[in-house]
Amino acid sequence: MYRSRRSQLIGIAYLAPALVFVLAFTAYPLVQMVWMSFHNWSLITPAKYVGLDNYKRAFADDQFWVSFAFTLKYTAIITPVLIVGGYLLALLTSESSRLRRITRTTVFIPVVIGLGVSSLLWYWLFSADFGLVNKALADLGLISKPVLWLGVDAGRSNLAITASVVWKVIGFGMILFVGAIQAIPREITEASLVDGASYRQRVTRVILPLTLRTVLLVTLVSVIGSLLAFDQFYIMTAGQPQNETATSVFYVYLNSFPYLKLGYGAALSMILALTILVFTVVQLLLTRRSHA
Amino acid sequence: MTATMELGRARATGAAIRARAGRSRYLLGAVCVAICTVMLLPLVMSVLASLKPTAEAAASPPTYLPHALSMDSYERLWTYQQGLPTYLANSLGTALLTIAFTLVLTVPAAYALARFPIPGKEVIFVFLLLALIVPYQALLTPMFLMFARIGLTNTLVGLAILHTAIQLPFSLYIMRNSLSAVPRELEEAAVTDGASSWQVLLRVCIPSTKPAIVTVALFAFIMSWNEFLGALVLMSRGSSFTLPLILAAARTETSLGGTDWGMLQAGITISIIPCVLVYLLLQRHYVAGLMSGAVK
Numbered sequence: 001m002y003r004s005r006r007s008q009l010i011g012i013a014y015l016a017p018a019l020v021f022v023l024a025f026t027a028y029p030l031v032q033m034v035w036m037s038f039h040n041w042s043l044i045t046p047a048k049y050v051g052l053d054n055y056k057r058a059f060a061d062d063q064f065w066v067s068f069a070f071t072l073k074y075t076a077i078i079t080p081v082l083i084v085g086g087y088l089l090a091l092l093t094s095e096s097s098r099l100r101r102i103t104r105t106t107v108f109i110p111v112v113i114g115l116g117v118s119s120l121l122w123y124w125l126f127s128a129d130f131g132l133v134n135k136a137l138a139d140l141g142l143i144s145k146p147v148l149w150l151g152v153d154a155g156r157s158n159l160a161i162t163a164s165v166v167w168k169v170i171g172f173g174m175i176l177f178v179g180a181i182q183a184i185p186r187e188i189t190e191a192s193l194v195d196g197a198s199y200r201q202r203v204t205r206v207i208l209p210l211t212l213r214t215v216l217l218v219t220l221v222s223v224i225g226s227l228l229a230f231d232q233f234y235i236m237t238a239g240q241p242q243n244e245t246a247t248s249v250f251y252v253y254l255n256s257f258p259y260l261k262l263g264y265g266a267a268l269s270m271i272l273a274l275t276i277l278v279f280t281v282v283q284l285l286l287t288r289r290s291h292a
Numbered sequence: 293m294t295a296t297m298e299l300g301r302a303r304a305t306g307a308a309i310r311a312r313a314g315r316s317r318y319l320l321g322a323v324c325v326a327i328c329t330v331m332l333l334p335l336v337m338s339v340l341a342s343l344k345p346t347a348e349a350a351a352s353p354p355t356y357l358p359h360a361l362s363m364d365s366y367e368r369l370w371t372y373q374q375g376l377p378t379y380l381a382n383s384l385g386t387a388l389l390t391i392a393f394t395l396v397l398t399v400p401a402a403y404a405l406a407r408f409p410i411p412g413k414e415v416i417f418v419f420l421l422l423a424l425i426v427p428y429q430a431l432l433t434p435m436f437l438m439f440a441r442i443g444l445t446n447t448l449v450g451l452a453i454l455h456t457a458i459q460l461p462f463s464l465y466i467m468r469n470s471l472s473a474v475p476r477e478l479e480e481a482a483v484t485d486g487a488s489s490w491q492v493l494l495r496v497c498i499p500s501t502k503p504a505i506v507t508v509a510l511f512a513f514i515m516s517w518n519e520f521l522g523a524l525v526l527m528s529r530g531s532s533f534t535l536p537l538i539l540a541a542a543r544t545e546t547s548l549g550g551t552d553w554g555m556l557q558a559g560i561t562i563s564i565i566p567c568v569l570v571y572l573l574l575q576r577h578y579v580a581g582l583m584s585g586a587v588k
Contacts, residue, residue, distance in 0.1 A: 017401070018400070025435070027419075089327070109331065112578070228427055230429065252430070253524075257525060273427060
């Protein structure tokens with residue numbers, strides 16, 4: 001009894017620093033965000049309780065909807081490219097020849113560099129007058145004058161940014177798909193070969209069904225990441241033209257920092273966090289099932 | 293007769309399949325080479341652009357390959373604003389503090405969760421993973437206000453605390469799994485020899501969970517070195533900027549009437565090198581961490 005009481009206390013002592021940290025730097029800010037979202041507050045004036053006004057204002061705010069719709073559009077375009085492309089790359093590189101392994105390593109390299117830095121790199125590549133994309137297109141005779149990729153037309157900006165982010169993160173899905181494909185028991189693969197299945201049949205009837213859970217999880221992780229997109233838009237278009245390419249996180253940032261509408265920014269953060277929560281819960285449920 | 297014909301046909305089909313397999317092997321090999329080229333080209337072009345002499349780096353239309361090699365861009369970056377050493381020190385300092393904080397918090401906590409009879413252990417574990425369900429992007433305003441009150445804005449410690457908060461759930465998860473897998477016999481032997489729980493942690497648990505510790509440190513480093521939005525919010529003074537911040541500021545800044553593209557590429561090259569190096573050196577840890585952290 002004494003021993004177990006004592007070891008309980010020792011255990012709690014080991015746990016205490018992490019507990020205090022999470023209380024102070026995650027739980028407390030979360031509570032404060034909820035509180036702020038019900039107040040009108042700009043740092044200069046004292047906070048005033050306004051009930052649900054900030055939320056009502058968000059739903060009546062055109063720019064909120066523009067940002068939200070743009071973020072959804074970006075997510076809807078990039079997710080299938082990342083998943084299908086990542087899966088094809090995984091099929092290609094999951095076999096263990098030397099060249100395939102090198103390809104896998106190479107495709108993964110951009111995943112470890114920063115999104116901010118890769119956005120700066122592509123900001124240069126897509127620059128109208130100084131970028132290599134226009135230079136190459138002009139040399140191939142495909143364009144006669146420089147294309148203004150970034151910050152002039154929302155659709156074209158979205159396309160350029162999507163291309164840069166695909167380059168940056170496609171290896172993430174690939175590496176997880178490779179893991180799932182390689183985890184398929186050898187007997188199953190051999191049985192399908194003995195049965196004379198063609199490669200296409202093996203992919204559609206064996207590999208894909210057995211890795212479907214990973215595909216779903218990577219899709220969710222990817223969707224959550226895209227809904228939280230910020231760096232690439234801040235750096236490559238700064239929200240231009242007319243905040244048409246400002247994502248949801250970007251709009252939260254604009255309201256909270258340059259504009260200092262802290263209460264309103266908090267309400268926007270809450271809406272964003274609740275949207276993400278839906279996807280996270282599905283992800284956690286899927287994860288749980290895999291342990292059972 | 294028929295048998296021979298069938299045999300002949302079978303041989304022919306076999307040869308055809310082999311030929312097709314051979315052809316498709318070459319084709320897939322070519323696809324692999326093409327993919328590697330596409331993935332590496334932007335990085336290679338950036339490194340090459342960073343080595344162009346000043347005038348060539350500012351040329352429009354740009355050149356593909358430098359006509360002469362020079363360190364001009366690196367020299368300009370070295371003295372840009374507060375100077376590259378300041379920004380490198382800020383980025384590196386924040387990353388090292390993040391690694392230290394993450395390990396100091398998660399190793400003992402994971403040890404407690406894996407080994408000690410604590411009431412409500414599962415609830416505590418889920419609470420510690422809180423940051424998993426609340427995106428940190430949403431918490432930046434309250435964090436900023438708190439840090440401003442206690443004097444942590446514009447400090448490396450403040451930014452490292454934010455990065456630790458982001459990284460904590462993943463790290464705790466990895467450490468707990470790894471510590472749970474350490475055979476209890478090892479610890480029991482140490483306890484019989486009169487070791488305290490602290491000595492068991494230091495002499496038995498930490499040495500046998502080295503791979504997990506490396507994984508946790510590696511992910512903390514890469515996240516902190518690269519993180520942008522949190523640094524943008526917390527660091528408003530030029531002297532406390534990290535590398536991504538000063539480069540983002542330099543992208544629109546006019547030095548000689550326009551963006552200094554050569555210097556920008558020099559900065560990008562310097563930011564990328566540590567990440568690629570640690571990844572290539574510790575690839576196995578990285579992939580293992582990703583597999584257990586992202587999907588499970």
